[in-house]
Amino acid sequence: AQTVTQSQPEMSVQEAETVTLSCTYDTSESDYYLFWYKQPPSRQMILVIRQEAYKQQNATENRFSVNFQKAAKSFSLKISDSQLGDAAMYFCAYRPNFGNEKLTFGTGTRLTIIP
Amino acid sequence: DAGVIQSPRHEVTEMGQEVTLRCKPISGHNSLFWYRQTMMRGLELLIYFNNNVPIDDSGMPEDRFSAKMPNASFSTLKIQPSEPRDSAVYFCASRLGPGNTIYFGEGSWLTVV
Numbered sequence: 001a002q003t004v005t006q007s008q009p010e011m012s013v014q015e016a017e018t019v020t021l022s023c024t025y026d027t028s029e030s031d032y033y034l035f036w037y038k039q040p041p042s043r044q045m046i047l048v049i050r051q052e053a054y055k056q057q058n059a060t061e062n063r064f065s066v067n068f069q070k071a072a073k074s075f076s077l078k079i080s081d082s083q084l085g086d087a088a089m090y091f092c093a094y095r096p097n098f099g100n101e102k103l104t105f106g107t108g109t110r111l112t113i114i115p
Numbered sequence: 116d117a118g119v120i121q122s123p124r125h126e127v128t129e130m131g132q133e134v135t136l137r138c139k140p141i142s143g144h145n146s147l148f149w150y151r152q153t154m155m156r157g158l159e160l161l162i163y164f165n166n167n168v169p170i171d172d173s174g175m176p177e178d179r180f181s182a183k184m185p186n187a188s189f190s191t192l193k194i195q196p197s198e199p200r201d202s203a204v205y206f207c208a209s210r211l212g213p214g215n216t217i218y219f220g221e222g223s224w225l226t227v228v
Contacts, residue, residue, distance in 0.1 A: 035216070043204055045219035091158065095217075102148070102171065103217060105158040 002027045004094050006106035013082045014114050020067075021077045021109045023092030029053075031097040034068065034075045039089040039108070048090070051075065053097075079111075087113045117141070119220035121207050127226045133195040136223045139188055140209030148217060149182055149192050150206040158206075164190065197227045 003026045013019035025034070036048040051059045051068050058066050063080045079086055092106040120139040128134055140147045148163040162172040167184045175182070179198070184190040194201055208219040 033214075037219075042221070043224065044221045045206060045208075047216055047218065050216055097214060101146075101213060102160040102163060102174075103150075103158075107157050 002029075002094050002096070002104045004092050004104050004106040006092055006109050008109045009107070010110045010112070012112040012114055013079075015082055015084060017082055018078060018080045019082055019111065021079075021090050021092075021111065023075045023077070023106055025073050025075065025092070025094045027073070027094065027096070029096045033095045033097065034066075035093040035095070035103070036064070036066070036077045037091045037093060037105075039091065040087070045091075049077065082113050084113050084115065087111060119207055119209050119218055121220035121223050123223055124221065125224045127228065128197055130198055130227055131196045133193065134197045134201075134225060134227075136192040136205050136207075136225070138190045138192070138207030138220060140190070140207070141218060142188070144209035144211050145187065146210040146212065146217075147184060147190050148208040148210075149190070150208060150219075152204045152206065152222070153202075161192070199227045202226050
């Protein structure tokens, strides 16, 4: 069974600084997707970034980028120039490309931005 | 564009009552998911549909839970009878098709007292 582990329950960063959130996963599949979702206090789940496992290039979305290490099964999220609006719970998620396509989530990391 | 629409946003009900949560997926999406989020168990997939057909309901906790998707633009998740341990945020999500990103609604916050 696939598992997703986020070992940092809480992180904090000074506004305008850079922070990296960690995620590791376990799977026997070779073709899959990885995601980072953001959940602000409103509780809505918002997609931040997605990575296809077959792509070697790390995904980037404005201030958000990932470091995808397939062999190590690691998928960290880097937030540059942190802003107050980045404060939220961040969830790492995995989904295989074939078969049962359900998303498996990690337990989340609560990110606090210090003004 | 309208996202996934869920109702109600918040509901407080008494134990033993029937609860119905509703979801309208993004137009054109053919996969729909129901997730539950609790402090103890995090985010769990309850059931998902492809083309209105339930594909995997192994996450449905017990017979008190049922989900339907009578057409491509509407789904319900029903709990009957409800219990305090059902208190959670229930998310509906949809996807255009295999390989595409799953988009979530704003969630329905259920409290059973």
